[in-house]
Amino acid sequence: MHEITLCLNAVEIMQQVGRKNNARRIIAVWMEIGALSCVEPEAVQFCFALVCRETLAEGAILHLEKPVATHWCDACQQMITLISPGVSLCPHCAGRQVRVIADSGMKIKRIEIE
């Protein structure tokens, strides 16, 4: 949800950084969508192009990454890999004390400027 708000905020940050680095235009941006976030990549792609119009970032290529969430088992006290994404059971102890380690936001990693 709020993909347009996120894109507006993202382009504002990109322009601030771009201007500080004397960019004439922003060619590309790399963003990461956290596994725990409610963000829809398709909606971001759609909104991003709209929001970039008439800014330093017009025409910028958007690279979206969605890193896989990692998990921690409180009982085993170690990082684990779930057998199946929907099932929050530790593959070692079959316990339910599994915590998701993931970002719940959207991050701008870097931009390419010229």
Place this chain on the structure above:
Amino acid sequence: MCSICGCASSEQRIEGTSSGDHHFHPHSSENCDRLPFASRRLVDIEMDVLAKNNHIASHNREHFAAAGILALNLVSSPGSGKTTLLTRTLTQLASGVECAVIEGDQQTTRDADRIRATGVAAIQVNTGKGCHLDAQMVHDALHQLSPAKNSLLFIENVGNLVCPASFDLGERHKIAVLSVTEGEDKPLKYPDMFAASGLMILNKIDLLPYVSFDVDACIAHARQVNPRIEVIALSATTGAGMEQWLAWLEQQRCA
């Protein structure tokens, strides 16, 4: 074919634009570089897109800490009983505890009016089309409300089990209010909200004889998405379970 660079890459249409040449697609640097000698470089940013909200939320949090204010963010679906719970709480709280309330709704001041009727200061934030309170709104409301040092600040968020989970207001805890008329599987259906909450209040327990709500299953579901979540079952209308909630508040105030 793209009229800008002559490429035939597949169109990414933007809804509402006319057909034909008005398609939009980003031009890759290899195909469409008209400035071959322009220097390009990568600039690292590594910033959360909601950095601005998080920054203001941190500022709010620092303000609360400095003033000894316990700020609590009440989140839930519309109609779970947040305002009734608040009015009951405010009348039952020990007289020594100063309170203030920030109310969030799309429209009307009805909730803030109900709070003020108990004698407690309240300020209403109307978000208009907005579906959640954000840190800036809370910051501005705080400046008008000016809660006293060592007081209790309740922030009643807009009724919405989705969006408020993503917007830090600077609170000490989010408290998810779920009523027994809503279905015991809500924690599974809206995991982000329950994962972000330190306490779940199960409200309207006076209606349990009339609904098929499995309290134990609901608590199990909540603990599945958040093993550390505390649970208090109560009825804001009859007062059952209120002592446990007031004790929790007192414990948090002294923490």
